[in-house]
Amino acid sequence: MEETLRITRPDEAGAKGFDKVFAFLREQLLNGTIRPGDRLIAERELAVQLGVSRPVLREALRALAMLGVVEIRQGMGTVVRRPDVSVLGEFFTFVLAQQSDITDDVMQARIAIECQAVRLACQRAMESDFTRLREALARIEATIDEPVAGGLADFAFHQLLVEAAHSATLRSVYSAISDLLTRSHIARREVVRVSPEMRAHLVEDHRRIYIALLSRDERQVDETLREHFAIGHEFRLRNAMEAARRAPAPQENTE
Amino acid sequence: MEETLRITRPDEAGAKGFDKVFAFLREQLLNGTIRPGDRLIAERELAVQLGVSRPVLREALRALAMLGVVEIRQGMGTVVRRPDVSVLGEFFTFVLAQQSDITDDVMQARIAIECQAVRLACQRAMESDFTRLREALARIEATIDEPVAGGLADFAFHQLLVEAAHSATLRSVYSAISDLLTRSHIARREVVRVSPEMRAHLVEDHRRIYIALLSRDERQVDETLREHFAIGHEFRLRNAMEAARRAPAPQENTE
DNA sequence: GCCATACCGTGGTCTTACCAGTTGGCCCCC
DNA sequence: GGGGGCCAACTGGTAAGACCACGGTATGGC
Numbered sequence: 095m096e097e098t099l100r101i102t103r104p105d106e107a108g109a110k111g112f113d114k115v116f117a118f119l120r121e122q123l124l125n126g127t128i129r130p131g132d133r134l135i136a137e138r139e140l141a142v143q144l145g146v147s148r149p150v151l152r153e154a155l156r157a158l159a160m161l162g163v164v165e166i167r168q169g170m171g172t173v174v175r176r177p178d179v180s181v182l183g184e185f186f187t188f189v190l191a192q193q194s195d196i197t198d199d200v201m202q203a204r205i206a207i208e209c210q211a212v213r214l215a216c217q218r219a220m221e222s223d224f225t226r227l228r229e230a231l232a233r234i235e236a237t238i239d240e241p242v243a244g245g246l247a248d249f250a251f252h253q254l255l256v257e258a259a260h261s262a263t264l265r266s267v268y269s270a271i272s273d274l275l276t277r278s279h280i281a282r283r284e285v286v287r288v289s290p291e292m293r294a295h296l297v298e299d300h301r302r303i304y305i306a307l308l309s310r311d312e313r314q315v316d317e318t319l320r321e322h323f324a325i326g327h328e329f330r331l332r333n334a335m336e337a338a339r340r341a342p343a344p345q346e347n348t349e
Numbered sequence: 350m351e352e353t354l355r356i357t358r359p360d361e362a363g364a365k366g367f368d369k370v371f372a373f374l375r376e377q378l379l380n381g382t383i384r385p386g387d388r389l390i391a392e393r394e395l396a397v398q399l400g401v402s403r404p405v406l407r408e409a410l411r412a413l414a415m416l417g418v419v420e421i422r423q424g425m426g427t428v429v430r431r432p433d434v435s436v437l438g439e440f441f442t443f444v445l446a447q448q449s450d451i452t453d454d455v456m457q458a459r460i461a462i463e464c465q466a467v468r469l470a471c472q473r474a475m476e477s478d479f480t481r482l483r484e485a486l487a488r489i490e491a492t493i494d495e496p497v498a499g500g501l502a503d504f505a506f507h508q509l510l511v512e513a514a515h516s517a518t519l520r521s522v523y524s525a526i527s528d529l530l531t532r533s534h535i536a537r538r539e540v541v542r543v544s545p546e547m548r549a550h551l552v553e554d555h556r557r558i559y560i561a562l563l564s565r566d567e568r569q570v571d572e573t574l575r576e577h578f579a580i581g582h583e584f585r586l587r588n589a590m591e592a593a594r595r596a597p598a599p600q601e602n603t604e
Numbered sequence: 605g606c607c608a609t610a611c612c613g614t615g616g617t618c619t620t621a622c623c624a625g626t627t628g629g630c631c632c633c634c
Numbered sequence: 635g636g637g638g639g640c641c642a643a644c645t646g647g648t649a650a651g652a653c654c655a656c657g658g659t660a661t662g663g664c
Contacts, residue, residue, distance in 0.1 A: 111617060112411070124446045124532065136645065147618045149404040156367070156408045157415040163443050168646045169626035177443050185440070188378065188418050188432045192385060196434065196518075203518045206465030207458070214457055263454040264461065266444050267522060270437065366648060391614065402649045423615045424657035609662075616655070623648070631640080
């Protein structure tokens with residue numbers, strides 16, 4: 095599999111050019127050799143040190159900038175950033191532009207994170223978490239008749255569930271995922287009205303989750319949450335069928 | 350805010366160079382003017398048409414490639430891709446890498462993904478998935494005495510569990526996470542030996558997961574998997590305490 | 605008719621030069 | 635002596651032209 099190895103082995107790994115540079119920087123960033131806030135050395139010098147031309151180095155830097163790992167500013171230099179979820183906006187825009195059916199798949203990841211989060215929350219949730227959850231519950235109840243505000247309240251509640259786990263990783267992954275789901279909701283805002291029975295059910299459903307979390311029983315809260323998602327899914331399917339002729343449009347305000 | 354507009358307005362929007370090119374391609378892609386599967390015109394010609402140099406155009410193309418929107422292949426040309434969630438893996442790798450005490454926290458995300466994956470797998474797993482799981486199981490058994498190979502076999506099994514869910518999103522997130530965990534394992538490879546009783550248990554534990562998946566009972570397979578993780582966690586803690594004086598070093602080969 | 609080779613188009617890279625913001629120091633003027 | 639403006643030396647941003655490496659295709663010999 096090893097191809098005829100090059101005579102002019104430049105310096106290190108088999109990769110060359112862009113791949114080499116990208117891999118190098120990636121490694122430095124992941125290893126912590128280069129840390130957020132650091133300022134990279136100048137492009138010209140860095141290019142020499144890595145044994146590549148400046149354009150190639152710039153390609154790699156642009157790629158990293160696209161991932162939000164570094165920030166390039168003219169005259170200032172290139173500094174390492176701590177990437178946050180804001181970068182995902184660019185990406186999700188492209189994803190949603192072409193495949194709208196991805197939401198179902200992403201939803202699976204959301205359920206995964208959220209269910210694990212509530213389990214963790216059973217161990218780690220503090221009084222302040224419960225307080226905020228109660229407030230969110232009240233807001234869900236108060237905005238039950240408003241499609242937009244109701245959806246936001248709903249989302250806020252679930253967000254707080256994840257916060258209660260006090261896990262930075264779960265929080266990061268979840269926010270990225272929920273960002274995508276939120277965008278898709280907004281994108282297809284040909285709102286299907288929420289039936290009155292459904293509204294009452296929504297409040298009760300979230301309250302049950304809250305109660306389950308209060309008991310700090312991992313299994314119970316997990317299952318309660320899964321039921322909530324299952325019902326939301328079923329409801330979404332029903333709506334999709336009813337409104338099948340104008341668009342495959344779910345509504346917002348279900349979970 | 351509009352700065353003193355340039356006399357040499359090149360052609361269109363206020364942006365110039367990279368930004369102009371990126372915005373142009375972005376627009377074309379989102380508008381559907383360029384669709385997935387299409388092949389972009391050659392770099393040289395495209396650069397001329399856009400009124401920029403080739404390196405700049407290449408920077409933009411690399412950026413898009415990083416987002417998974419296009420795929421650049423030497424000799425073939427640049428083709429538009431249907432972006433999928435696989436890009437998230439690259440992103441999460443960077444995001445999660447820079448949170449301080451990764452492993453424990455990331456492990457929670459891993460459990461989250463894997464447990465959801467096996468649940469989905471209960472619905473979607475095909476015969477081929479089971480076949481590969483059986484093979485992985487055999488490999489675990491065969492390499493039970495080899496620390497490195499054993500760890501790989503262990504990892505492969507869990508990887509296959511996620512594959513069986515047939516969810517691109519779960520797969521992407523999982524690969525990013527497991528990549529990080531693998532790194533941390535390698536980083537602290539002052540291997541603590543796996544006790545003999547533990548070895549026998551390992552094989553049996555994975556077999557139980559496989560059996561549970563065979564039954565396609567979501568609850569059961571979820572719980573079996575969680576037990577597996579819990580035992581691995583406990584074992585890791587015990588080892589950490591035993592070897593407390595030289596480093597907080599878990600071993601590889603537990604889960 | 606088949607296979608090997610040369611050709612052509614593609615991305616991949618290098619080189620060199622110059623343009624454009626930022627910064628900081630130096631000098632001149634007040 | 636102090637303050638403000640100018641200039642120089644950074645930094646990244648862009649341009650042009652050449653060449654290399656890879657893939658497919660066409661064309662030649664066999």
